Amino acid sequence: MSVPLYQAKAELFKTLGHPARIRILELLSERDHAVHELLERIDIEPSNLSQQLAVLRRTSMVVSHRLGSEVVYSVSVPEVRDLLLVARKILSGMIAVKGELGAELTTDALP
Amino acid sequence: MSVPLYQAKAELFKTLGHPARIRILELLSERDHAVHELLERIDIEPSNLSQQLAVLRRTSMVVSHRLGSEVVYSVSVPEVRDLLLVARKILSGMIAVKGELGAELTTDALP
DNA sequence: ACACCACTTGCAAACATCTTCAAGTCGTGG
DNA sequence: CCACGACTTGAAGATGTTTGCAAGTGGTGT
Numbered sequence: 001m002s003v004p005l006y007q008a009k010a011e012l013f014k015t016l017g018h019p020a021r022i023r024i025l026e027l028l029s030e031r032d033h034a035v036h037e038l039l040e041r042i043d044i045e046p047s048n049l050s051q052q053l054a055v056l057r058r059t060s061m062v063v064s065h066r067l068g069s070e071v072v073y074s075v076s077v078p079e080v081r082d083l084l085l086v087a088r089k090i091l092s093g094m095i096a097v098k099g100e101l102g103a104e105l106t107t108d109a110l111p
Numbered sequence: 112m113s114v115p116l117y118q119a120k121a122e123l124f125k126t127l128g129h130p131a132r133i134r135i136l137e138l139l140s141e142r143d144h145a146v147h148e149l150l151e152r153i154d155i156e157p158s159n160l161s162q163q164l165a166v167l168r169r170t171s172m173v174v175s176h177r178l179g180s181e182v183v184y185s186v187s188v189p190e191v192r193d194l195l196l197v198a199r200k201i202l203s204g205m206i207a208v209k210g211e212l213g214a215e216l217t218t219d220a221l222p
Numbered sequence: 223a224c225a226c227c228a229c230t231t232g233c234a235a236a237c238a239t240c241t242t243c244a245a246g247t248c249g250t251g252g
Numbered sequence: 253c254c255a256c257g258a259c260t261t262g263a264a265g266a267t268g269t270t271t272g273c274a275a276g277t278g279g280t281g282t
Contacts, residue, residue, distance in 0.1 A: 004130075005199070005202065006130055006133045006134050006137065007130045007133075008202050009127075009133050009195065009198045009199070009202065010127070010128055010129050010130040010132070010133045011128075012198050012201065012202065013124045013125075013127035013128040013133075013194075013198065014124075014125070014128030014129075015128075016120075016121070016124035016128075017121055017122075017124040017125030017126075017127075017128045018121050018125075019115075019117055019118045019121040021121070022117045022118075022120050022121045022124070023117050026117065060205060077201055077204065077205070079197055079200055079201045079204070080201070082197045083194065083197050083198070083201075084120065086190055086193045086194050086197065087120045087123050087124065087194070088116070088120070089190055090123065090188055090190045090191070090194075091116065091119050091120065091123065093188065093190070094171060094188070
């Protein structure tokens with residue numbers, strides 16, 4: 001079965017199209033995290049976090065391994081960081097140009 | 112009203128998370144196109160195309176202007192091209208590594 | 223063996239997105 | 253001014269996503 005590239009791209013971006021998944025990737029691109037560490041920094045239910053991690057695992061954006069009683073996640077595609085950085089740049093440009101109408105942005109931690 | 116950056120990023124990626132919208136942005140990042148030109152290259156109904164263009168307009172990724180009887184669209188955020196290129200790179204890496212299981216990709220036109 | 227974390231899974235309700243049809247707007251040429 | 257081509261809009265059904273709860277697995281310390 002053969003998927004056109006533009007459709008694969010759409011699926012890649014769709015995977016990134018969720019606030020919790022963005023947070024996860026931001027944190028993991030700093031360093032590996034165990035699930036309970038992510039849970040401390042992202043304000044969602046454990047089962048929800050698990051679901052979102054499953055989505056990222058299915059699309060091979062992260063991998064997990066057990067370490068004692070914890071499960072540690074890491075990004076498997078380092079270029080994801082670039083995607084996040086470009087997105088940040090685009091959004092900065094957008095507030096600069098048209099900060100008057102629409103939503104303002106809070107500048108939170110990198111990237 | 113203030114939106115955290117990670118949520119704005121998620122919305123940006125969600126906007127990109129649709130095959131037709133990817134195709135549109137690919138074509139527009141080559142050059143401006145009138146709607147009927149897009150219609151020739153993207154296999155969807157006119158009204159559907161219009162809906163997808165409306166999504167891109169709402170998020171300020173494209174702008175349109177009337178030129179005689181046509182409506183011409185252009186990308187308003189040039190960095191979108193970078194996002195598409197990074198996505199392409201990521202996907203190439205993925206087929207290289209694990210082309211055996213999951214979907215194969217057809218290499219279609221740039222970017 | 224038991225209790226306890228640390229996670230994951232299944233599932234159903236709530237919510238959002240996608241697609242198409244029918245109807246509507248706006249210029250242009252006859 | 254009327255008809256046509258070029259688009260856009262509204263609305264509704266189908267489809268997909270998100271969320272939370274309850275239940276389940278697996279490892280660790282006692």
